[in-house]
Amino acid sequence: MPSWSSFQPFIPIGLALGGVYALSGVGMVVLYRATGVLNLAYGAIGALGAMIAWSLINHAGFPSGWAYALAVLIGGFSTLVYGAVFGPLLAPRDPLVKAVATLGFALILLGMMTWLWSNSAGIARTITFPTDNSGFNVGQVTVSWTQVIAFGFGLATAIGATVFLRFTKLGTAMRALADDREITATLGVPVRRVEAAAWFASGLIAGATGLLLADLDTLDPTTLTFLVIFTVAAALIARLRSVTLTFVAAVVIGLVDNLVTPINSITSYRDMTPFVLAIVALLFFARGRQYSFARGGIR
Amino acid sequence: MEASGVLTRLGSSMRLSRGDRIQVAVIAALLVFALLGLPQLLSLYWIDIFTTAAIFAIASLGLGLLVGRVGMISLGQVAVLALGAWVGAKLCFSTSLPYPIVLLLSGVITMLLGTLIGLPALRVSGLYLALVTLMLAGAINVVLTQINFPNGGKGFLGFDELYPGSIRRPSIAVSDPSFFRYTVIVALLMFALALWHLRSKPGRAWAAIRQSEPAALTAGVNVTLYKMWAFALASFVTGVAGALFGSSSLKLYNYEFPTQQSIVLFAVVLMGGIYTLWGAIIAGALLWILPALFTIWGINAEIPTILFGIGVLQVLTTAPAGIAYQFPHDMMRLGKLLYRLIRRPAATAGST
Numbered sequence: 001m002p003s004w005s006s007f008q009p010f011i012p013i014g015l016a017l018g019g020v021y022a023l024s025g026v027g028m029v030v031l032y033r034a035t036g037v038l039n040l041a042y043g044a045i046g047a048l049g050a051m052i053a054w055s056l057i058n059h060a061g062f063p064s065g066w067a068y069a070l071a072v073l074i075g076g077f078s079t080l081v082y083g084a085v086f087g088p089l090l091a092p093r094d095p096l097v098k099a100v101a102t103l104g105f106a107l108i109l110l111g112m113m114t115w116l117w118s119n120s121a122g123i124a125r126t127i128t129f130p131t132d133n134s135g136f137n138v139g140q141v142t143v144s145w146t147q148v149i150a151f152g153f154g155l156a157t158a159i160g161a162t163v164f165l166r167f168t169k170l171g172t173a174m175r176a177l178a179d180d181r182e183i184t185a186t187l188g189v190p191v192r193r194v195e196a197a198a199w200f201a202s203g204l205i206a207g208a209t210g211l212l213l214a215d216l217d218t219l220d221p222t223t224l225t226f227l228v229i230f231t232v233a234a235a236l237i238a239r240l241r242s243v244t245l246t247f248v249a250a251v252v253i254g255l256v257d258n259l260v261t262p263i264n265s266i267t268s269y270r271d272m273t274p275f276v277l278a279i280v281a282l283l284f285f286a287r288g289r290q291y292s293f294a295r296g297g298i299r
Numbered sequence: 300m301e302a303s304g305v306l307t308r309l310g311s312s313m314r315l316s317r318g319d320r321i322q323v324a325v326i327a328a329l330l331v332f333a334l335l336g337l338p339q340l341l342s343l344y345w346i347d348i349f350t351t352a353a354i355f356a357i358a359s360l361g362l363g364l365l366v367g368r369v370g371m372i373s374l375g376q377v378a379v380l381a382l383g384a385w386v387g388a389k390l391c392f393s394t395s396l397p398y399p400i401v402l403l404l405s406g407v408i409t410m411l412l413g414t415l416i417g418l419p420a421l422r423v424s425g426l427y428l429a430l431v432t433l434m435l436a437g438a439i440n441v442v443l444t445q446i447n448f449p450n451g452g453k454g455f456l457g458f459d460e461l462y463p464g465s466i467r468r469p470s471i472a473v474s475d476p477s478f479f480r481y482t483v484i485v486a487l488l489m490f491a492l493a494l495w496h497l498r499s500k501p502g503r504a505w506a507a508i509r510q511s512e513p514a515a516l517t518a519g520v521n522v523t524l525y526k527m528w529a530f531a532l533a534s535f536v537t538g539v540a541g542a543l544f545g546s547s548s549l550k551l552y553n554y555e556f557p558t559q560q561s562i563v564l565f566a567v568v569l570m571g572g573i574y575t576l577w578g579a580i581i582a583g584a585l586l587w588i589l590p591a592l593f594t595i596w597g598i599n600a601e602i603p604t605i606l607f608g609i610g611v612l613q614v615l616t617t618a619p620a621g622i623a624y625q626f627p628h629d630m631m632r633l634g635k636l637l638y639r640l641i642r643r644p645a646a647t648a649g650s651t
Contacts, residue, residue, distance in 0.1 A: 038426065040433075089616045096372060096425040097615055103374070103562055104611030110559065111604030118601070226558050229437045236430050268445045275431075275438035282431065283419050
C-alpha cells in the first residue's frame, strides 16, 4: 500500500473531476425531473461545444474567452433545438424510450464530430484555461485555480438547483411537470415554455461541462461523449431525483476514481469505478424488493 | 383408422398459411443463394464483410429479442460479444475440443457471466437496466484493454505480445468462403433457436410481460424467471457470435469492441426492426455492408453513424416496427400507387 503522501496529489484532481461530474449530473437530474428525459447525449453536446471552441481559437483566431462563451451557448441551443423538436413528440412515451432517443442524438453529434475533426495531423488537441498554471499550495499539494473553479462550479450549481427547484415559480412548475405533465398543463402552467427553459439551462451546463472536461481530461469527441457514463452513475445513485445526492455521488466517484491511481494492483481498472459504485448502489436499493411498477423506476 | 386420423391432424397443423409459405420459400431461396451463390460471386474482401455481417446478425437477434419481445434494453451488447469472443479464443487456444463444442461452450459461459452481471439490474425498471448495461459496456472495455485477448500465450489470460497466434477455425471451414458458409449455418441454427422460443411457452410469457408486467404476474407468469431467460438467451447467442467473430478475424484486439459500437448496434437493431427476426439480418447488413459500400463509393465512413442516429429518432417517433416492416409495406403502397397511375389513363382512354 503506498504511503499517504502519494495519495495527496490526487485529492484535488479527484475533487475537481468530481465537481464536473456533479455539475453535469445536476444538469441531467434537473432535466429529468422537469421533462422525464434522461439526456444521454450530454457528453456529446459538451464535446461539440469544446471542439468548436478549439477550432475558433486555433483556426479562426478568436479570443479564448469569446470562444468559451460560444461553446457554452452552442451547448444550450443544440439541446434546446433537440428538446423543442423531440420533447413534445416523445412526451407521452416511457422514460426509457425518451432516454434511448437521446442516444440517437448522441450518435448524430458523434458522427458529425469524428467526420469534421477526423484528422488531427498527429498533434493532440488541447484546451487550456489561463487558470491551469496558477494556483496555491495546501501542505505539499499544488491546487490549480481551474480545479477550484471546477469543484466550486459543481457545488454552486448543486446548491443553486436545489434552491431554484424549491423556491422559484419556474422551479415549482418543473417539479409539478415531473409529477404529471397533463395535470400541470390543465392548471395553466405553460408546459412547453417551462420544458424549453429546462432544456436550455441543462444544455448550458452541458456546454460548460464539455469545456471543463476538455481541459481537465482530454479533448477528444469519443472520450468526452462517453465520460457521460460517470455522470450517469452519479445520477443513478441519486435515483434520478435528489440533487444533493447526485452531487455527493459524483464527488465520491471522482475521488475514488483518482485516489486508487497510486495503488498499482488496481490502477489500470480504476475507470470501472462508476460501474462498480452504481451496481453496489443498485443492489442496496433493490434489497428486499421484488417489483416496482412505478413510472420512471424505483422510488 | 386412428393412425390416419393422427396423420390428418398432423397434416393440418403442418399446413402453412399463404404468408408462411411465401416466407419459407423466401428463406429457402435466400439460404441457397447465401450458401452456394454468394461465395462464388464475391471477392474475398466482400466475403469477409458478409461473414462479419452474418455474425452481427446473430448478435442483433439476441438484442432484438430483448428489446422487441420483452421490452428490455441492453446498451452493452457489443461488450457481451467481446466476452464471447474472449471465451471462444481462450477455448480455441487452450483446448482441442471440436469447434461446435467450442461455440456451444462460449455461448454457455457468456450466458452465465452475462446473466450474473445483469441479475441486479433485472430487479429494477427498464431505464435502470439500460443505464447499468451502458456502464457495463464501459467497464468491460476497461478490463479488455488491460488483459487483451488470448493469442496463444502462456497463463490463464493467454496473451503474449511476442507470439501472436491465430484463432483456429473448424477443420471443415478453414478458407474464407467455407467459413462464411459455416457462419450462415450457425446463424440459421441460432435463428431457429430463437423462433422455437418465440413459438413456445417462453415466447408467450415474454409477450405477456411486454404488454404489462403486473398483468403477466397476475396471470401466473414468473416474471423474474422469464426476464432472466430472455437475458440468458440473448447472452447465449451473442456469445456464440463472439466466438465466431474471433475465428473469422483470426486475431482479436480490444479496439474492435468500443463502447460506441454497443450503441451503434442498438441503433441498427431498432432500425432493422425488432418485431420480426428479419430485422436482425437487416441490422447486420446495415452495420457492416452499408459502411463498406460507402467506403467504395468514396463517402466518409462516419456518415453511417449519423444515419444510424437519425434512424433511431425516426424509428422512435414515426416507424416503430423498423425497416423489416416498413420497407415491404411502403413498397406495396408504392406498387398500388403505380398500379393506379397506370390503370387510370388506360381506364379514361377506354371510357372516351
